[in-house]
Amino acid sequence: MPKKPSSDAAKAAGKKASKNSKKDDDAAAKPSKASKKAARAAAEAERARAVESMLAPASDDEAATDSEGEWTTDKAGNTISKAEARKKEEEDAMRAAAKKRRAAKASAAPAAPVDEGRPQWLVDYDRVKAKAEAGGKLSGKEKKLLKRGQAREAEEAELGLTSGGDDTRTVDARLEGFSLSVPGGATRAADDASKDVVVKGLSISAPEKPLLVNADLALVAGRRYGLVGANGRGKSTLLRFIAARRLPVPQSVDVLLVDQEASFQGASVLEDVLEADTTRSSLLAEEAALWNDIDNGTTAAAERLAAVCDELEAIDADAAEGRAQAVLAGLGFTETMVAGPASRLSGGWRVRAALARALFAPPSLLLLDEPTNHLDLDAVLWLERYITDQLPASSTLLTVSHDRGFLDETSTDLINLSDDGGLEAHRGGLAKLDAGAKARLAKRTKDYALQQKALKEERAKHPSLRAEKLEQRVLDRLGAPRLVEKPREYAVHFDLRAPDDARAAAGCGIDLRGVAFSFGATSTGFSGFRDLDLSVDASTRAAIVGANGSGKSTLLKLIVGELEPQTGEVTRGRRLVLGYYDQHFSELRQCAPKASAVEFLVATHSCKTEEARKYLGKFGLDSARHVMPVRDLSGGQKARVVFASLALKRPHLLVLDEPTNHLDIESCDALVEGLSSYEGGVLAVTHDAALVEALSRDENGVELPLFVCRDSKVCVERGGFAKYRRDVAKAAELREAKARKLADARAAKRVQDRRAKLAKAANKPPKPP
Known part of the structure; x- marks a missing residue:
């Protein structure tokens, strides 16, 4: 019986043989395309014969040879018995056959229609969904995709974002392709007793990279936040997810994002702005309908009409035009522009009209995405003063802007979107944030070093562990919410030079x-x-x-x-x-x-x-x-x-x-x-x-x-x-005062006419003004 070689000697021999073989291969002439094709065909045939022989029962001669303990070298250069080698080859063949069967079943499943306007994962979801409905067996990856798609459909149904029929999706197109993850689900119930928006463990990914990773967002009612960070980090995307209510926002909090996609349907810019006050618009519409009923002889409407008129006076509905005119004048609209339809305005002026509408009837949570981009300096200075002095204390503001002066004037807090996908909250302005930049960089550098050391140690302990699990072990070990990217200072130098002298x-x-x-x-x-x-x-x-x-x-x-x-x-x-x-x-x-x-x-x-x-x-x-x-x-x-x-x-x-x-x-x-x-x-x-x-x-x-x-x-x-x-502030005050004075004069006449008409209908003297 041949003696089993020692482990070290066998490995050395295997490595030497492998090295010599590699040298021989390198020395060989490069084969032609035809010879390559023939070689591949021969290899496939040989592989098929090997699989058949491996699946067939071993012959008596082979069994005897194995029992005598013959040895061979595997692909890694290790010395193993021929029996063990055959066993591994059989397992490989079985795995290959199973993969082939899965591929055949997947190709036999009904194909989903291709929609080039949708993200690839949604197209794949339709295919997997059809396969599941046809009774096909799903792989682990397909099950995850099915679960993700079903969660998306449930979310859209809850938010009223599907229109039915042919699986039509009317989700904001700018969010297609982005993925969102929130512990407990993106549509989990928020605390409706609070006006605060609190989201923990938020993750958002673009098709190419993660934007937010396990980040915590907290917007306290009545605070004014500036959202800052490098371009491309996901600031605007976060605003859009909030506006689409894809995050847990209390139902009592109404949200408005001012952007270029605003639609206008009124006969004039002024009318579009006034329509933003839905309570006033509803009461005016009801008043008109009740007057119509009275004119048609329906006397029962008189009592309700009196109540509606009292409500209109209580909310100062007739003074609303003066407030709207003042806001429009502050943003630079001329009388001609205010009287004309918004559809005739350029894109920049339509954004101003949308901004005027938001300021006239501010929501609980107002989102501004680069509001100064379409404003001149005069309008920027006016907007700073308006937000600081006249935005209701109950309204929360979240602004994305590159304008340092604007953020410093309008923000009580800053939220910094860091390079590693976190959201860092800071009280105060940009000067205070800048002052702490060196300390934050030092901490991030230290955290990065600890993280890399832990990754190295875990990789040594668990070399076969997948990267995702390895990283999670490190996060659990360090108690960190996310991996820290390699720190680097934001090194941008606008090195502009003129000719000498x-x-x-x-x-x-x-x-x-x-x-x-x-x-x-x-x-x-x-x-x-x-x-x-x-x-x-x-x-x-x-x-x-x-x-x-x-x-x-x-x-x-x-x-x-x-x-x-x-x-x-x-x-x-x-x-x-x-x-x-x-x-x-x-x-x-x-x-x-x-x-x-x-x-x-x-x-x-x-x-x-x-x-x-x-x-x-x-x-x-x-x-x-x-x-x-x-x-x-x-x-x-x-x-x-x-x-x-x-x-x-x-x-x-x-x-x-x-x-x-x-x-x-x-x-x-x-x-x-x-x-x-x-x-x-x-x-x-x-x-x-x-x-x-x-x-x-x-x-x-x-x-x-x-x-x-x-x-x-x-x-x-x-x-x-x-x-x-x-000078700009003084001129703006004069424009606002003029616009308000004219509108207030018209409002006073409307109040007087309404009271006189009511008194006449009730056969009573009108109320004094």
């Missing part, structure tokens, strides 16, 4: 003399510029402010040459290098259809690939996006590409049109810092108060003038931003 260079200015330009009549009342004189150069640092429609962007286009004056002249210095940032990214239209950000910079500036990547990284575009087609980038990512291009250009004068619109707070701060150290001239149209403030002072803190577009002219405001704030 830019401010002293001659021939680098722009002069407008006697310029006139007009588009003709516009809905905003802007009639164009007349007799415009203006000079800017590499020493100019100014913000251009004014109401929407006052000509700010038109002025920039005249300066950079995108528009030509109808009279007068524009002279540009022959040595001038001009950098223009257009909020619609017109510079990127020069891109080839499939050109990446790197290819665009290389083609535009004749720079090397490494330099293009370096600049994109400086402005916060992650490396994975460097090679993506520019057309597929988000607005914020495109903004970073344009800024990188401006940096490579090294202009004498930067002309910026709403540069903060697509940036997060950290990037806005980096922009302000970058412009402060930039040695060239800056001319910027912006509604961001922090940027206006930065451009209104020089390096020594001395007030610089503002350019104010007003009455077809560009006025120079030498009192600085503080004076401009006071």
